[in-house]
Amino acid sequence: MFFTSDNASGAAPEVMAALLQTNDGYTRGYGAEEQMARVTARLREVFEHPEAAVYLVATGTVANSLALALYAQPWSAIFAHADAHIAQDECGAPEFYTNGAKLISVAGAHGKMTPETLTAALNRVGNGGVHGVQRGALSITNVTEAGTVYTAAEVAALTALAREKGLPSHLDGARFANALVAAGATAAQMTWQAGVDVVSFGGTKNGCLGVEAVVIFDAKKAWEFELRRKRGGHLFSKHRFLAAQMEAYLQDDLWLRLAAQANAMGARLAQGLTANPDVTLRHPAPANMMFAEWAEGGHARLRAAGASYYDMPAPQGREAARLVTSFCTTPEDVDAFLAAF
Ligand SMILES: Cc1ncc(COP(=O)(O)O)c(C=O)c1O
Known part of the structure; x- marks a missing residue:
C-alpha cells in the first residue's frame, strides 16, 4: 500500500x-x-x-x-x-x-x-x-x-x-x-x-x-x-x-506495458474510492495519480493499516491525499487500501 x-x-x-x-x-x-x-x-x-x-x-x-x-x-x-x-x-x-x-x-x-x-x-x-x-x-x-x-x-x-x-x-x-x-x-x-x-x-x-x-x-x-x-x-x-x-x-x-499496469491500478483505486459517496476526486484521474478528499478519520484508518501516501491540505473536517500507482502496484495492494479505508 x-x-x-x-x-x-x-x-x-x-x-x-x-x-x-x-x-x-x-x-x-x-x-x-x-x-x-x-x-x-x-x-x-x-x-x-x-x-x-x-x-x-x-x-x-x-x-x-x-x-x-x-x-x-x-x-x-x-x-x-x-x-x-x-x-x-x-x-x-x-x-x-x-x-x-x-x-x-x-x-x-x-x-x-x-x-x-x-x-x-x-x-x-x-x-x-x-x-x-x-x-x-x-x-x-x-x-x-x-x-x-x-x-x-x-x-x-x-x-x-x-x-x-x-x-x-x-x-x-x-x-x-x-x-x-x-x-x-x-x-x-x-x-x-x-x-x-x-x-x-x-x-x-x-x-x-x-x-x-x-x-x-x-x-x-x-x-x-x-x-x-x-x-x-x-x-x-x-x-x-x-x-x-x-x-x-x-x-x-515494455514502457507501454508498464504504464498500462500503473494506469489500470490507478483506475481501480479511483473507482474503488469513488464508490464511497464520502470520497471526491479533486481532478479527473485518467492515468496513475489522483487527489482524493474524504471525511476526517480516513488517514488514521489507512495509516494504522500501513498505507503510505502524501497528505494534502484540506478544508476543516475533511482530509486529502495524493495517491500514485506504479508499474508494480498490484490489484491486491489496491484492494487492501480500499478495505482499510
Ligand atoms: C512532472 C515531473 N517532471 C519532472 C520530474 C523530475 O524528476 P527528477 O526527480 O528525476 O528530477 C518529476 C519528478 O517528480 C515530475 O513529476
Missing part, C-alpha cells in the same frame, strides 16, 4: 537484467557505446521521426532544464502552468541552466493550461520592450502535476498559440508513457505532430533505475545539446548503464 509516488517502486526486472548483462566486458563510454546507437534508432522509430536527436540523462530535472536551455535565452520568458514541476519542484534548475530565464505562471483548472489562459499570459508578458523579459518558450507537462492528461489535440492547440508568437514548445514527459496510454495517442501524435519541439521522455518513474531521454526534433540543435549536457556535468562516463536501461525499457514495448 505504497502510494507516495511512482518513484517509490524499484526498477522493472527487465531493466535490472539489462544492467547486469551490460556489466560484462568492455565498451566505449560517453554515449559512443553500441547500446546508445540502438537506443537512438529505437526512439526514432517510436517517435516516427528519422532525424530526431536523442540524448540520455539521469534525472527529469536536468532533462527539462537542458531542453529548455536549448530554446530559451537568459532574458526569455518560459510559459508553464503555475503548478508545473519546472516551476515548483526543480529548485530553480531551469533558471540556472538557461542563465536566468524567467518562468511565467499560466493558470488553468486541473493542472492544465487552456488556450484562453495561455493567450492571456502570452499577451501579458513580453510587451515591455527592453525593460521586460522577451517571450521565449512554452513548456507543457503530460501527465500533469494534477494527474490529468492533455489529449494530442489539446497539446496542438497550445503549441499553435505559442508558434503564432514565434515560440518553440517543450513537453515534460516524466510520465509520458502514462499520458500516451491514457490518451490513446502515439508518441508522434503527442509531440512533433502536435507542434512540440523537444521532449523529456521519462523512464525513471515507469520502471527504469534512473534514465530519461531528451528527444529533439530539430537535428540542428543536437551539437548544442551535447555541449550543454557536458558543460552541465551530465554526460555520463559509463554511459552504457543509461543506454542499457533505456534499451530494455523500449524493448517489446
Whole structure:
C-alpha cells in the first residue's frame, strides 16, 4: 500500500537484467557505446521521426532544464502552468541552466493550461520592450502535476498559440508513457505532430533505475545539446548503464506495458474510492495519480493499516491525499487500501 509516488517502486526486472548483462566486458563510454546507437534508432522509430536527436540523462530535472536551455535565452520568458514541476519542484534548475530565464505562471483548472489562459499570459508578458523579459518558450507537462492528461489535440492547440508568437514548445514527459496510454495517442501524435519541439521522455518513474531521454526534433540543435549536457556535468562516463536501461525499457514495448499496469491500478483505486459517496476526486484521474478528499478519520484508518501516501491540505473536517500507482502496484495492494479505508 505504497502510494507516495511512482518513484517509490524499484526498477522493472527487465531493466535490472539489462544492467547486469551490460556489466560484462568492455565498451566505449560517453554515449559512443553500441547500446546508445540502438537506443537512438529505437526512439526514432517510436517517435516516427528519422532525424530526431536523442540524448540520455539521469534525472527529469536536468532533462527539462537542458531542453529548455536549448530554446530559451537568459532574458526569455518560459510559459508553464503555475503548478508545473519546472516551476515548483526543480529548485530553480531551469533558471540556472538557461542563465536566468524567467518562468511565467499560466493558470488553468486541473493542472492544465487552456488556450484562453495561455493567450492571456502570452499577451501579458513580453510587451515591455527592453525593460521586460522577451517571450521565449512554452513548456507543457503530460501527465500533469494534477494527474490529468492533455489529449494530442489539446497539446496542438497550445503549441499553435505559442508558434503564432514565434515560440518553440517543450513537453515534460516524466510520465509520458502514462499520458500516451491514457490518451490513446502515439508518441508522434503527442509531440512533433502536435507542434512540440523537444521532449523529456521519462523512464525513471515507469520502471527504469534512473534514465530519461531528451528527444529533439530539430537535428540542428543536437551539437548544442551535447555541449550543454557536458558543460552541465551530465554526460555520463559509463554511459552504457543509461543506454542499457533505456534499451530494455523500449524493448517489446515494455514502457507501454508498464504504464498500462500503473494506469489500470490507478483506475481501480479511483473507482474503488469513488464508490464511497464520502470520497471526491479533486481532478479527473485518467492515468496513475489522483487527489482524493474524504471525511476526517480516513488517514488514521489507512495509516494504522500501513498505507503510505502524501497528505494534502484540506478544508476543516475533511482530509486529502495524493495517491500514485506504479508499474508494480498490484490489484491486491489496491484492494487492501480500499478495505482499510
Ligand atoms: C512532472 C515531473 N517532471 C519532472 C520530474 C523530475 O524528476 P527528477 O526527480 O528525476 O528530477 C518529476 C519528478 O517528480 C515530475 O513529476
